[in-house]
Amino acid sequence: MVNISPAVAVEGLVVTRGGRPVLPDLSFAVPPGQVVGLMGPSGSGKSTLMRSIVGVQRIASGRVEVFGLEAGSPQLRRRVGYVTQGPSVYADLSVRANVAYFAAMVGVGEEAVDQAIAGVDLTPYRDRRVETLSGGQRSRVSLAAALVGGPDLLVLDEPTVGLDPVLRRDLWALFHGLAESGTSLLVSSHVMDEATRCDRLLLLRGGRLVADTTPAELLARTGTNDPETAFLTLIESSQVAQ
Numbered sequence: 001m002v003n004i005s006p007a008v009a010v011e012g013l014v015v016t017r018g019g020r021p022v023l024p025d026l027s028f029a030v031p032p033g034q035v036v037g038l039m040g041p042s043g044s045g046k047s048t049l050m051r052s053i054v055g056v057q058r059i060a061s062g063r064v065e066v067f068g069l070e071a072g073s074p075q076l077r078r079r080v081g082y083v084t085q086g087p088s089v090y091a092d093l094s095v096r097a098n099v100a101y102f103a104a105m106v107g108v109g110e111e112a113v114d115q116a117i118a119g120v121d122l123t124p125y126r127d128r129r130v131e132t133l134s135g136g137q138r139s140r141v142s143l144a145a146a147l148v149g150g151p152d153l154l155v156l157d158e159p160t161v162g163l164d165p166v167l168r169r170d171l172w173a174l175f176h177g178l179a180e181s182g183t184s185l186l187v188s189s190h191v192m193d194e195a196t197r198c199d200r201l202l203l204l205r206g207g208r209l210v211a212d213t214t215p216a217e218l219l220a221r222t223g224t225n226d227p228e229t230a231f232l233t234l235i236e237s238s239q240v241a242q
């Protein structure tokens, strides 16, 4: 068997926030070149885990490695793109100026800026100030800013929240296109029907991993054809097991 190193390796991760263990003990690996969904209800710890992976979360113990380097290492700065849930771009600047700003931070030029804007389908809006765009368009500006450096790992916190079905479908197609060209993606969502759009799934509840699986395995294991029911079935069986 070929030994493929994981994009992300987490072992015994413990994170405490507000004096409470938010992630009590997590271990898993994210394979490279795939779209991995981090699913779980609100408050299950998805954002905290993503923050740990991009290296902006203080961890109590354990190990988080990205491409074999400690999360947050300076060598990873250009290799990891992160889009938070809140707005991460400047409302009073144009789409182009925003993406160009992030391009300057990672040391890439004009061509990369145009490519990133085209990649999220915003070329017709490139000279518009972000504050004049719709919510969905704004979130795509954040995505273009994260994409501009050509990261090897993209960490996206609920990127499709509040988007209409057509845009959601287009964004998932974009994610898969990126994965096909070798990018690893970790995408969070609390909408379980998005689970079927992922190559792999990490299901989180109360800061614990309920499953590390594929959509097909999840449905087969729970004998359902709907991811939401499958998730509820898993939660119930894990409660019985406790």
Ligand SMILES: Nc1ncnc2c1ncn2[C@@H]1O[C@H](COP(=O)(O)OP(=O)(O)OP(=O)(O)O)[C@@H](O)[C@H]1O
Binding pocket: 017, 018, 022, 040, 041, 042, 043, 044, 045, 046, 047, 048, 049, 190
């Ligand atoms: N700054 C903070 N101080 C203390 N507790 C926090 C802080 N941020 C988050 N928490 C707690 O950590 C837990 C996990 O929160 P987190 O934001 O990681 O969940 P989430 O799954 O991303 O939720 P959502 O889908 O609503 O964004 C929650 O119980 C939350 O209340």
